[in-house]
Amino acid sequence: MPTRLDDRLVVALSSRALFDFEAENRVFEAGDDAAYMQVQNQRLDEPAPPGAAFSLARKLLGFNAGGPPQVEVVILSRNDPVSGLRVFRSAAHYGLDIQRGAFTRGRPPWQYLRPLGAQLFLSANEGDVRAALAAGVPAARVFPTSAQASAAHPQELRIAFDGDAVLFSDQAERVFQREGLDAFQRHETHRATEPLPPGPFKPLLDALHRLRAQAADRGMRLRTALVTARGAPAHERAIRTLMDWQIEVDEALFLGGLPKGPFLREFEPDIFFDDQTGHIENALPHVPAGQVLSGVAHEPSGG
Structure with missing residues (x-):
């Protein structure tokens, strides 16, 4: 039987929402796709710093402890598949059990929210957020330069x-x-x-x-x-x-x-x-x- 996510809270995050990829993103926005992929590949074994939604993702995944999964965190990113390797490696470094992701190499990824049944989408891309909201998915634009969440309430x-x-x-x-x-x-x-x-x-x-x-x-x-x-x-x-x-x-x-x-x-x-x-x-x-x-x-x- 195929796996289903109907019984879970599904949260989709862009790479830049979960991790701080701002230095790499400046290369991407310069329009040099090959250079961006090369930078990410060179840093494959270097965990990316936490981003604006990192604390949210970590705590949501904490609800899966001790029983069947209740939360699914999925990466939905305009990054290319090679850069996706670093995203998954960074997640594993921090102990984030993230198994699913879609990497679209510049194409808007929000269409995949529907088959995922996502109940939240966070992205730094304004156009993707607007499209998700128009499709009826709760979505918000996050800001990579925001303060990090407090560490005072880990549970x-x-x-x-x-x-x-x-x-x-x-x-x-x-x-x-x-x-x-x-x-x-x-x-x-x-x-x-x-x-x-x-x-x-x-x-x-x-x-x-x-x-x-x-x-x-x-x-x-x-x-x-x-x-x-x-x-x-x-x-x-x-x-x-x-x-x-x-x-x-x-x-x-x-x-x-x-x-x-x-x-x-x-x-x-x-x-x-x-x-x-x-x-x-x-x-x-x-x-x-x-x-x-x-x-x-x-x-x-x-x-």
């Missing part, structure tokens, strides 16, 4: 999410962009008991909820946080939406427009997801962050 995976345009739809965000804060507050207060439509990362939140329930005896814990610019009274609709979905988050930070970076520094997530460029830039000096390139902020008229 606890921590993930922080923005609300509007990430976990929730951008319905309320559109009101804010069009009419301002006062109109947004009135809109959300009037609809406080009406659940928000799901956003692009609702499927990932569902998958993490299932993982938490299945992993009680695996030696790993999961902690989630909602970190939103909403404040009271707009907080109520967000909480009631999660209640309607029957999903709990461990922490909810309603910041009322305060900068998110200092709060994320204290929460210490392995990754933070937000759609807004300003919030991402504020977070990057403190934690790994992935920008969700969806919603009104990423439409041509939204800037």
